[in-house]
Amino acid sequence: MKKPVRVRFAPSPTGPLHIGGLRTALYNYLFARHYKGTMILRIEDTDQSRYVPGAEEYIRQSLQWCQIELDESPWQGGPCAPYRQSERKHLYAQYVQQLLESGHAYYAFDTPEELEQARQRTKAEGEEFQYNAAVRMKMKNALSLPASQTEQLLKAGTPYVIRFKVPQGKIVRFDDLIRGEVVVSSDTIDDKVLLKSDGMPTYHLANVVDDYLMNISHVIRGEEWLPSTPLHVLLYKAFGWESSMPQFAHLPLLLKPEGEGKLSKRDAKQYGFAVFPLQWTDPQTGEIWQGFREDGYLPEALINFLALLGWNPGTEQEIFSMEELIAAFSLEKVSKAGARFDINKAKWFNQQYLKAMPEALLAQMLLEELNARAMPCTKEKALQIVQLMKDRISFVRDILIQGAFFFQAPTTYESETVARKWNATTAQALEAFAIALEQEPKEFTPTAIKQTLNEVLSKMNIKLGGVLPALRLAITGTSSGPDLMEIIAICGRRETISRIKTALQALPITH
Ligand code: GLU
Secondary structure: OOOOOEEEEOOOOOOOOOHHHHHHHHHHHHHHHHOOOEEEEOEOOOOHHHOOOOHHHHHHHHHHHOOOOOOEEOOOEOOOOOOEHHHOHHHHHHHHHHHHHOOOEEEEOOOHHHHHHHHHHHHHOOOOOOOOOOOHHHOOEOOOOOHHHHHHHHHOOOOOEEEEOOOOOOEEEEEEOOOEEEEEEHHHOOOOEEEOOOOOEOHHHHHHHHHHHOOOOEEEEEHHHHHHHHHHHHHHHHHOOHHHOOEEEEEOOEEOOOOOOEOOHHHHHHHOOOOEOOOEEOOOOOOEEOEOOOOOOOHHHHHHHHHOOOEOOOOOOOOOOHHHHHHHOOHHHEOOOOEEOOHHHHHHHHHHHHHHOOHHHHHHHHHHHHHHOOOOOOHHHHHHHHHHHHHHOOOOOHHHHHOHHHOOOOOOOOHHHHHHHOOHHHHHHHHHHHHHHHHOOOOOOHHHHHHHHHHHHHHHOOOHHHHHHHHHHHHHOOOOOOOHHHHHHHHOHHHHHHHHHHHHHHOOOOO
16 A cells, blocks of 8 residues: 655755755655645754754745645644754654664774774875775674673773664665665765764664654655665664655756756855755844745745756646645656756746736835835836836836936936937927826827827928937936836826936937
């Protein structure tokens, strides 16, 4: 009988959740929902030297923002609680005892200095030190020492670690759902520490014990854990849990924008983009790291972008809602090759989602941006602005730059356009247009404005094409942008007249 699908995302709270970690969480979530299984979050906080305050809360908020829902976690509990490894210490001690008794693990008393000496010795012989079958009998442990001495050392409270006794000359084999069959000789694996001298388990022990106790059916994690998996397989065997061993799926790396090497947070600094979902302030250094949320990304756009970084639906479709991703996702379509991180693609997704968004919501977002800058604007005006601008922006914030003229009259004018398009004729035409606007009782709609302008110009026998750039210059200070009549309608009659008058005064006529 097939096991029910139970997957886990198992971050260590050693800093903010990296975008690669978020993708791992997402793929686990999509897989769980696709198979109507269970999505678990386990906090792997056994390495206390790397514990960063605030990191766990950051992970919680990031997942929440991205709408990656959990079924079991430290924050909501569940049948396998506790879900924080630091609260499960007693379990690891108990299970490591089982390995000691069955002869799969042993006490080792080597001091850090002794280990360093051994390392130096092997190095001098031109080899890499490995605490393994070949050297373990030369070290200070329960296998090399007489039983009575081991007992004495333990009684005397001598610090020790517990190591895994890796079997010699065995072939370790497992099927990775993404990478296919993996075959490794056990002789390449060293006798890893399972329990540290402070009584804390290492990642390997805690991870395997918990995956077993939490009935995990599939371990979906980053490629950097692939080298650890043969050891995990050996641990499952040593515990006698082989038949309930989860299936493994190792996700491809996220690559640097240039396409080679693993994407790092330093790349983010260098290129000025975010690799963290939310802004993060390092509690130790105070350094601030950009977040996708603060940069103006919609969570739906980020999720869509991430989903396609390493997975392809096998069709041309690019825009996927979470529901559609759940329906379409499969591990078979996750690629083995690394996925190049292209921030422009993320921007493109954001653009698509903004375009598709209800305009009222977009207007609300614009008002929030304006409020944060103490820039007044009515709801109605915000709505008109987003209607006009939404196809041109990647972020709502872009409106404040690309549409700065909606909120403030221009104070400078693009000099090249002034030189080419501003002359005595255009100035006269604009002056007449301003007067007409003052006298016109007509409604102030784009069509009515255009009609007024046409009437003015035809009386003066001037062509519209020659005047429009000058008019745009007067209203916006620039030479390009969305439909000018729409802009004028949004700015309003009084403001338009005032801007034309200001430009007429400010701009010299040289020809
Ligand atoms: N705690 C590990 C991490 O931080 C989990 C690896 C795994 O999923 O087994 O990524």
